Amino acid sequence: MKWIEFLVSKFKPSIDLNKYLIVGIGNIGINYFKTRHNLGFEALDFISDHFESKFEKKRLGEVSKFTFKGKKIILLKPNTYVNLSGKSVRYWLNKEKINIENLMVVIDDINLPFGTIRIRTKGSDGGHNGLKNINEFLDTSSYNRLRFGIGSNFMKKSQSDYLLSKWSKDESSRLSKLIPNVKDVICTFVLSGVDLTMAKYNS
Numbered sequence: 001m002k003w004i005e006f007l008v009s010k011f012k013p014s015i016d017l018n019k020y021l022i023v024g025i026g027n028i029g030i031n032y033f034k035t036r037h038n039l040g041f042e043a044l045d046f047i048s049d050h051f052e053s054k055f056e057k058k059r060l061g062e063v064s065k066f067t068f069k070g071k072k073i074i075l076l077k078p079n080t081y082v083n084l085s086g087k088s089v090r091y092w093l094n095k096e097k098i099n100i101e102n103l104m105v106v107i108d109d110i111n112l113p114f115g116t117i118r119i120r121t122k123g124s125d126g127g128h129n130g131l132k133n134i135n136e137f138l139d140t141s142s143y144n145r146l147r148f149g150i151g152s153n154f155m156k157k158s159q160s161d162y163l164l165s166k167w168s169k170d171e172s173s174r175l176s177k178l179i180p181n182v183k184d185v186i187c188t189f190v191l192s193g194v195d196l197t198m199a200k201y202n203s
Contacts, residue, residue, distance in 0.1 A: 019072040020102045020190050022047070023089055025130040027164075028079045034172070036150045037082060037163040039108035040130075042175075043148070043182040044075045050183055060088035071190045074098075082130040086137025093138075100138070104189055105145045106182060107131060110159070112149025114171065115178045117185060119198045120145050144194050146185055 024040030032038050044064070048055060053066040055077065064075040074096055078088030093103060107128055112118060122142040125131035135141045154162035167175060181201075189197045 014097060015099045016072070016097050017099055017102070018070070019074065019096060019098050020104070021074050021076060021089075021092055021096065021098045022186055023076045023078065023085070023092075023103070023105045025082055025085050025105065025107045025128075026077060027081050028077075032164065034166050035164050036108055036167065039148050039150060040106040041077050043106050043179055044077055046179045047183045047186060048075055060091050063092070068187065069191060073186075073190060084133055085130040086133035086135070089134050090137040100140075100143050101194075103143050104186065104194075105131070105134060105143065106186075107145060107147055108150045108163070109147035110150055110152045110163070112147060112151075114149055114151040115174060116149035117181060117201055118147045118149075119185065119189075119194065119202055120147065121194055121198075144189070146182065148182065 022044065024042075024044035026032065026038035026041035027035075034042070045055075048064040048066075051066045051068065053064045053075070055062040055064045055075070057079075060080060061076050061078040066073055074092065076088065076092050078085045080088050089103070089105070092098075093100065107130055109118070109126065109128070111126055121144055123145075124141065125135055126147075131145065134143075185197060185201050188200060
């Protein structure tokens with residue numbers, strides 16, 4: 001029995017508790033650049049630039065890797081489009097042997113006022129197709145997500161047009177001052193854990 005347990009432990013992939021996967025949800029292609037639904041991409045671009053790291057095209061997405069105070073951080077922008085984000089997230093969690101507790105998904109949220117940040121450790125997809133697909137591929141809704149409010153200033157039945165349209169001039173100006181907050185949230189999450197992060201930024 002002990003011999004079998006030894007074999008299982010020997011060939012079971014080891015989880016790296018010092019490694020974090022930060023996923024920004026968005027759509028690839030120039031037509032989607034700087035649109036509301038690409039808030040996740042925009043936030044990760046800022047973080048990557050701040051840490052002087054570069055995104056490289058990899059399987060199922062673009063990836064940027066760097067170390068922050070001894071923590072290994074992997075930024076992922078899936079290339080599977082918003083509605084199929086789960087395939088990329090699951091692949092990179094498994095490939096990098098990352099504990100799901102060290103996953104943070106950054107998304108836009110029409111249910112929150114513009115610029116509002118909410119961190120959650122579980123919950124429904126809230127109507128966001130990216131989260132819905134991630135839930136399906138991970139077979140759980142218990143993972144960390146950072147919701148960034150983009151407001152809901154659209155007419156009935158025009159939600160899709162609103163999500164896929166570019167920021168207004170005023171929004172773009174305000175966003176440049178708010179995006180750094182996402183970087184601060186991620187740094188706190190990596191260094192101090194999700195509970196302290198929620199206590200600090202959800203208030």
